[in-house]
Amino acid sequence: xxxxxxxxxxxxxxxxxxxxxxxxxxxxxxxxxxxxxxxxxxxxxxxxxxxxxxxxxxxxxxxxxxxxxxxxxxxxxxxxxxxxxxxxxxxxxxxxxxxxxxxxxxxxxxxxxxxxxxxxxxxxxxxxxxxxxxxxxx
Amino acid sequence: xxxxxxxxxxxxxxxxxxxxxxxxxxxxxxxxxxxxxxxxxxxxxxxxxxxxxxxxxxxxxxxxxxxxxxxxxxxxxxxxxxxxxxxxxxxxxxxxxxxxxxxxxxxxxxxxxxxxxxxxxxxxxxxxxxxxxxxxxx
DNA sequence: ATAGTTATTGCACCTGGTTGCAATTATAAG
DNA sequence: CTTATAATTGCAACCAGGTGCAATAACTAT
Numbered sequence: 001x002x003x004x005x006x007x008x009x010x011x012x013x014x015x016x017x018x019x020x021x022x023x024x025x026x027x028x029x030x031x032x033x034x035x036x037x038x039x040x041x042x043x044x045x046x047x048x049x050x051x052x053x054x055x056x057x058x059x060x061x062x063x064x065x066x067x068x069x070x071x072x073x074x075x076x077x078x079x080x081x082x083x084x085x086x087x088x089x090x091x092x093x094x095x096x097x098x099x100x101x102x103x104x105x106x107x108x109x110x111x112x113x114x115x116x117x118x119x120x121x122x123x124x125x126x127x128x129x130x131x132x133x134x135x136x137x138x
Numbered sequence: 139x140x141x142x143x144x145x146x147x148x149x150x151x152x153x154x155x156x157x158x159x160x161x162x163x164x165x166x167x168x169x170x171x172x173x174x175x176x177x178x179x180x181x182x183x184x185x186x187x188x189x190x191x192x193x194x195x196x197x198x199x200x201x202x203x204x205x206x207x208x209x210x211x212x213x214x215x216x217x218x219x220x221x222x223x224x225x226x227x228x229x230x231x232x233x234x235x236x237x238x239x240x241x242x243x244x245x246x247x248x249x250x251x252x253x254x255x256x257x258x259x260x261x262x263x264x265x266x267x268x269x270x271x272x273x274x275x276x
Numbered sequence: 277a278t279a280g281t282t283a284t285t286g287c288a289c290c291t292g293g294t295t296g297c298a299a300t301t302a303t304a305a306g
Numbered sequence: 307c308t309t310a311t312a313a314t315t316g317c318a319a320c321c322a323g324g325t326g327c328a329a330t331a332a333c334t335a336t
Contacts, residue, residue, distance in 0.1 A: 008333095011282095011283085012283070012284090013282090013283055013284065013331080013332045013333065014332080014333095015283090015284065015285080015331075015332070017284085017285075018284090034322080034323080035322080047286080048285090048286090049285070049286045049287075050322085050323080050324095051285085051286075051287085051323085051324070051325080052284080052285060052286075054322095054323060054324065055284085055285090055324085055325095056284095058324095070208070073293095073322090074322095075323095088249060088253060088255045088257065090255075097253055097255060099249060099252075099253060099255075100252070103244075103245050103248040103249060103252075104245065106241075106244035106245070107241050107242065107244070107245060107264075110241040111226060111237060111241060111264065111266075114237075114238070114241075115226060115235055115237060115268075115269065116268070116269030116272065117226045117228075117235060117237075117264075117266055117267070117268055117269065118266045118267040118272050119226065119264045119265070119266035120265070120266050121264070126245075126249065126255075126257045126259070127257070127258065128249075128255055128256045128257035128258050129255070129256040130253075130254070130255055131253065131254030131255065134254065134256050146303095149312095149313085150313070150314090151301080151302045151303065151312090151313055151314065152302080152303095153301075153302070153313090153314065153315080155314085155315075156314090172292075172293080173292080185316080186315090186316090187315070187316045187317075188292085188293080189293085189294070189295080189315085189316075189317085190314080190315060190316075192292090192293060192294070193294090193295095193314085193315090196294095211292090211323095212292095213292095213293095
């Protein structure tokens with residue numbers, strides 16, 4: 001896994017704690033919250049400090065191995081290899097739907113042409129009402 | 139100001155603390171951070187607790203009097219009457235450019251058609267490189 | 277296998293923001 | 307103007323996340 005190699009390549013050390021954290025993210029298809037990753041690590045190796053986890057996640061993010069998306073209060077982490085997409089989060093039921101990457105192309109073009117601004121859209125999180133919840137009263 | 143009236147209409151009380159908080163937001167064109175609002179209030183009325191400010195901001199937001207945008211770590215507040223727009227924040231120099239509201243219409247349509255998802259885009263914050271910083275080395 | 281270098285860990289503390297609760301205060305009614 | 311009552315305040319404690327630092331552990335060269 002390139003995540004493990006990345007540490008070595010950057011002159012960083014591959015500790016048991018870091019191995020666990022990488023495993024947590026690679027071992028699931030889901031998008032994990034920091035809390036879930038801390039839980040995963042601590043059940044397998046009690047005593048690991050949360051700051052260790054946060055620091056490692058930041059390293060992985062900076063190296064491009066892991067992506068972090070923010071929706072209001074919580075951040076979710078997912079590994080970079082599984083392809084990029086955006087996230088539609090229903091504000092009523094909380095369910096998340098993956099969304100094709102290219103829906104942001106028109107905006108990317110628009111803000112570049114209008115404002116000369118080069119926006120980067122990766123793993124954007126959009127909130128709203130999902131198909132099921134649109135029908136219900138509200 | 140409808141913000142002041144709003145409290146009464148909802149059976150809420152119009153305290154000096156709340157008056158100050160509303161003044162802070164109405165008295166400026168800028169987008170204020172929570173910290174700035176707390177500072178504004180506390181210089182005029184020392185002793186006001188931050189939780190009072192946060193609770194009032196939440197009330198104003200729920201009532202639609204105030205909008206809150208989140209960019210990564212910080213939240214900015216602005217009153218709802220000044221018209222809606224999005225924010226382009228340069229990740230290099232930190233400068234913010236206002237962006238027309240309608241750039242999100244294509245996405246709104248796309249996710250509705252493709253996923254049946256009704257997304258709401260208000261005061262979105264997009265990060266990237268502004269016109270000036272695009273030229274510089276990176 | 278050993279010693280030396282240097283990154284990493286856990287700790288304790290800090291930050292912005294949130295919450296439960298007893299004391300206070302704005303408001304409505306008399 | 308007084309009283310009643312319910313909303314609000316300030317407090318203190320809490321939460322997720324982040325930081326400086328001394329002790330520790332991973333890697334490197336021998």
